[in-house]
Amino acid sequence: MRRTRSKPRSLFLRIFLFFWLAMTLIGAAFAVIYVSTTPPWVHKRKLAFISQALHAHGVEAVRRRRSNGPRAADSWNSDLHKRLGVRVHLFFRGASRTGPWKPSAEIRSLAARALREGRTVHRVLSTQERYAVPLRGEGLDGWVIVGELPQRPRLMRYLQPETLPLRILVIFLVSGLICYLLARYISKPIRHLQRATQKLAKGNLDARVGDAIRRRRDETGDLGRDFNGMADRIQALLKAQDRLLRDISHELRSPLARLNVALGLARQKTGPEAVSTLDRIEKEADRLNELIGHLTTLTRMESGADPVAREPIDLSTLVEDICRDTSFEGRPRDRTAVVTASEPLTVHGSRELLLRAVENVVRNGLQYTAASTEVEVRLERAETSGQPVARITIRDHGPGVPDDALGDIFRPFFRVADDRGRQSGGSGIGLAISRRAVLLHGGELSAQNAASGGLRVVIELPLAEGSA
Amino acid sequence: MTARRILIVDDDVELCELLADYLSQEGFELEAVNDGTLGLQRALSHEHGLILLDVMLPSLSGFEVLRRIRAHSSIPVLMLTARGDDVDRIVGLEMGADDYLAKPFNAREMVARIRAILRRTERRGRDERGSAPLTVGDLVLDADARQVERSGEPIPLTSVEFSLLEALLNAAGQIVSREDLCREVLGRDLSPYDRSVDVHVSNLRRKLGRAEDDTERIRTIRGVGYQYARTAGPVEDDA
Numbered sequence: 001m002r003r004t005r006s007k008p009r010s011l012f013l014r015i016f017l018f019f020w021l022a023m024t025l026i027g028a029a030f031a032v033i034y035v036s037t038t039p040p041w042v043h044k045r046k047l048a049f050i051s052q053a054l055h056a057h058g059v060e061a062v063r064r065r066r067s068n069g070p071r072a073a074d075s076w077n078s079d080l081h082k083r084l085g086v087r088v089h090l091f092f093r094g095a096s097r098t099g100p101w102k103p104s105a106e107i108r109s110l111a112a113r114a115l116r117e118g119r120t121v122h123r124v125l126s127t128q129e130r131y132a133v134p135l136r137g138e139g140l141d142g143w144v145i146v147g148e149l150p151q152r153p154r155l156m157r158y159l160q161p162e163t164l165p166l167r168i169l170v171i172f173l174v175s176g177l178i179c180y181l182l183a184r185y186i187s188k189p190i191r192h193l194q195r196a197t198q199k200l201a202k203g204n205l206d207a208r209v210g211d212a213i214r215r216r217r218d219e220t221g222d223l224g225r226d227f228n229g230m231a232d233r234i235q236a237l238l239k240a241q242d243r244l245l246r247d248i249s250h251e252l253r254s255p256l257a258r259l260n261v262a263l264g265l266a267r268q269k270t271g272p273e274a275v276s277t278l279d280r281i282e283k284e285a286d287r288l289n290e291l292i293g294h295l296t297t298l299t300r301m302e303s304g305a306d307p308v309a310r311e312p313i314d315l316s317t318l319v320e321d322i323c324r325d326t327s328f329e330g331r332p333r334d335r336t337a338v339v340t341a342s343e344p345l346t347v348h349g350s351r352e353l354l355l356r357a358v359e360n361v362v363r364n365g366l367q368y369t370a371a372s373t374e375v376e377v378r379l380e381r382a383e384t385s386g387q388p389v390a391r392i393t394i395r396d397h398g399p400g401v402p403d404d405a406l407g408d409i410f411r412p413f414f415r416v417a418d419d420r421g422r423q424s425g426g427s428g429i430g431l432a433i434s435r436r437a438v439l440l441h442g443g444e445l446s447a448q449n450a451a452s453g454g455l456r457v458v459i460e461l462p463l464a465e466g467s468a
Numbered sequence: 469m470t471a472r473r474i475l476i477v478d479d480d481v482e483l484c485e486l487l488a489d490y491l492s493q494e495g496f497e498l499e500a501v502n503d504g505t506l507g508l509q510r511a512l513s514h515e516h517g518l519i520l521l522d523v524m525l526p527s528l529s530g531f532e533v534l535r536r537i538r539a540h541s542s543i544p545v546l547m548l549t550a551r552g553d554d555v556d557r558i559v560g561l562e563m564g565a566d567d568y569l570a571k572p573f574n575a576r577e578m579v580a581r582i583r584a585i586l587r588r589t590e591r592r593g594r595d596e597r598g599s600a601p602l603t604v605g606d607l608v609l610d611a612d613a614r615q616v617e618r619s620g621e622p623i624p625l626t627s628v629e630f631s632l633l634e635a636l637l638n639a640a641g642q643i644v645s646r647e648d649l650c651r652e653v654l655g656r657d658l659s660p661y662d663r664s665v666d667v668h669v670s671n672l673r674r675k676l677g678r679a680e681d682d683t684e685r686i687r688t689i690r691g692v693g694y695q696y697a698r699t700a701g702p703v704e705d706d707a
Binding site for chain 1: 480482483486487489490493550552553555570571573574576663690691
């Protein structure tokens with residue numbers, strides 16, 4: 001086994017890592033949401049402390065302003081900003097009294113609120129914390145100091161609650177993409193494998209999974225390789241079966257050929273008393289000849305050794321010919337085949353094979369239909385899954401076939417359990433030949449029991465283009 | 469003198485012995501050869517009236533033997549093909565075999581086939597008094613010499629092809645059914661899967677080429693048979 005690469009190669013590990021990544025992303029998203037949606041909250045003591053500090057600064061600033069002029073207060077404020085990054089604004093009765101910064105409308109309104117309410121008010125935004133503290137003491141009535149604490153760190157600025165919906169959308173899309181890729185990664189090779197399995201089940205013994213799966217080093221790759229191994233084995237077994245059938249029919253030919261000639265010799269050398277026995281031997285020998293012929297035809301078709309001819313064939317003359325010929329044989333037994341509906345329809349293929357296909361079904365019908373009844377053959381144009389087809393329906397008036405055996409009657413040598421038609425002849429592979437010939441022409445063949453009794457076999461063949 | 473001598477090329481030695489015995493009772497003398505190369509040599513020796521040729525042969529396949537025989541000779545050849553093997557049958561006929569017999573075969577049927585072929589080829593010897601050559605369009609068929617000429621140029625035909633053409637020309641302008649052709653030319657009834665006549669007709673078409681007015685000489689009448697088309701010329705019934 002090729003297990004040498006250090007890259008994660010087990011499907012389990014890949015699924016694990018993919019999910020881990022997805023979970024991590026989801027967790028991170030929750031953390032972000034938590035942080036950014038936590039309501040602004042400031043501890044009471046922190047508030048009291050900040051108020052006191054700001055108050056002290058404000059008192060000093062007012063004192064300096066009074067004794068040394070506004071510039072002295074400005075430089076006191078700038079000094080604080082330089083040292084701690086805190087901006088302060090002084091207001092007297094709603095009017096700005098210091099620089100060096102021009103207060104914004106929000107700061108003005110915060111100052112006005114503090115003056116009106118006579119207590120410290122604060123406002124915590126994602127970017128800043130602002131505190132407005134009314135000054136108390138002698139001659140300080142009407143003064144308010146507003147402090148803007150430094151902006152939050154870069155990350156906090158980045159996690160602005162204002163853009164939260166957008167961020168959630170991004171997380172949603174990203175995790176969706178990852179999960180999609182994961183799902184596809186898992187399901188695609190399985191689909192591929194499924195297609196190959198279906199093809200194999202439909203009888204295409206060459207169906208294998210492709211390199212995309214075989215080259216994988218994970219469990220799917222193992223499964224693909226195992227599937228191919230299994231398909232190889234099935235193909236080999238079926239081929240062996242075909243070969244066995246072919247070899248048997250081939251090997252039986254020589255002794256049977258000699259038997260036939262020896263039979264002729266026996267006829268020449270014996271008197272009339274042996275004639276009836278020899279006739280019987282000849283009849284059985286002919287039956288064996290026919291069986292071997294059918295077997296050879298079937299195995300040749302199964303092996304696909306012969307390409308199917310592509311000549312245009314008019315089915316209406318084909319079914320006429322078949323009914324005429326088989327009726328000729330069936331008339332002594334008081335059974336005939338009739339064409340009940342027909343129209344000129346052309347298919348491409350081998351006349352010989354199609355003739356066999358339809359004729360074997362008609363013959364089968366003649367074998368089982370009740371005395372003085374007819375095997376009815378209908379030829380009509382139909383549509384199957386949007387494709388125009390020629391539909392040939394062959395219906396007899398016999399006992400029909402048990403429902404559970406309907407699918408089996410096209411298998412070689414299949415016989416319905418209480419079949420008494422054996423003595424009337426038939427090699428047991430006529431319908432198998434029909435099925436094979438129809439499949440070779442890209443058609444389909446099925447059997448049902450007619451509601452009023454009797455077997456109905458439907459053959460559908462794809463029509464030649466431009467056929468009327 | 470050579471007509472009753474038959475050559476069989478088949479690798480089944482025991483079958484050949486049995487056949488020799490059987491055919492001698494029917495008045496034929498059978499020479500058996502068990503391999504293709506030797507078979508070809510003997511086939512070209514002009515000592516036999518008919519050749520039974522098995523398709524599956526060691527050293528040289530039956531088809532190859534047939535191809536080489538046909539390069540030199542139009543001696544009647546009856547191919548022995550595997551029963552159920554339609555392709556072999558058609559290929560054999562296309563390559564110029566006179567008829568085929570599916571193996572294993574019924575011995576009586578084999579003798580019937582042999583007789584039918586020989587009857588056809590021997591007729592030349594019996595029809596001593598001679599009849600006038602048959603002329604249809606640019607074709608002249610001389611039944612005595614078993615020769616066909618197209619505009620004075622001889623066309624090599626196998627005996628089946630000749631008989632087939634003779635049957636069609638005798639009824640020129642009329643439709644001859646496949647059943648009649650089979651009976652008349654191959655000496656047997658047409659069976660459902662049998663396309664021998666059709667293959668012979670297609671061989672004949674190929675050898676004769678198209679008519680002067682570039683139409684098909686032998687028309688297929690679908691579901692019925694064949695018709696040799698009379699050209700609308702003045703050359704007819706000139707006997």
